[in-house]
Structures are given as C-alpha cells and as structure tokens.
Amino acid sequence: MPSKSFLKTKYGTYVYESESYWDKDLQKVRTKKTYLGKLNDNGEIVKTEPRKKKADIPDGEISAEHYRKLSDDLEKARNKISDLESSIAELKRENQKLRAIIARAVSLLSGE
Numbered sequence: 055m056p057s058k059s060f061l062k063t064k065y066g067t068y069v070y071e072s073e074s075y076w077d078k079d080l081q082k083v084r085t086k087k088t089y090l091g092k093l094n095d096n097g098e099i100v101k102t103e104p105r106k107k108k109a110d111i112p113d114g115e116i117s118a119e120h121y122r123k124l125s126d127d128l129e130k131a132r133n134k135i136s137d138l139e140s141s142i143a144e145l146k147r148e149n150q151k152l153r154a155i156i157a158r159a160v161s162l163l164s165g166e
Contacts, residue, residue: 059087067093 056073069090077084091101116124 058090060093069093069099 056071059070059072061068061070069092070087071090073086073088074083075086076082091099094100
C-alpha cells in the first residue's frame with residue numbers, strides 16, 4: 055500500500071509516494087519513491103516537473119540557441135582566464151621589484 059512521504063528543505067516541502075516491496079535478489083525490503091510535487095501554502099500538492107539530469111538529454115538534442123549561449127559563456131570564461139593570467143604575470147613582476155627593494159634595504163641596514 056503506497057504512502058506519502060514529505061521532504062522539507064529551505065526551498066519548500068516536496069511530496070513523494072513511497073511503496074515498499076521485497077527484493078528477492080538482495081533479500082530485503084526496498085522502497086520505490088515517485089515524485090508527486092511540491093506543497094503550496096494551502097497544503098495542496100502542486101505538480102512540478104523535476105529537473106532533468108544531464109544523462110536524460112540525449113546527444114545531439116542541444117538547441118542552436120543553447121549552443122550559442124554555451125559558446126558565448128566559454129568565450130567569456132577564456133577571456134577572463136587570459137585577463138587573470140596577465141594580472142598574475144604583472145603581480146609577479148611587481149613582487150620581484152619589491153623583493154629587490156627589500157633586499158637592498160636589508161643590506162643597507164645591516165651595513166653590508
């Protein structure tokens with residue numbers, strides 16, 4: 055006999071139907087859960103579609119618009135990486151100059 059179970063999260067309460075059955079191979083009781091929806095403020099179950107897993111999207115079914123967005127995001131990420139690499143190189147040069155200044159100051163103070 056199926057029963058309802060509730061999962062409370064910070065995003066709301068999700069409702070599942072749980073049904074127990076005997077697994078002959080594992081020799082133990084197992085539970086199959088089916089997503090029913092989300093509870094609204096009135097306590098009613100509102101059917102919402104669960105998010106698709108990446109494995110649920112067959113190869114070759116990416117839309118042209120989605121592909122363009124991914125390409126744009128990739129290009130932006132590459133530009134950001136390039137900018138950060140330039141900043142790192144500049145900071146390394148500045149760091150070397152400061153080390154040289156510190157080394158000179160230490161040698162002057164120690165009287166060498």
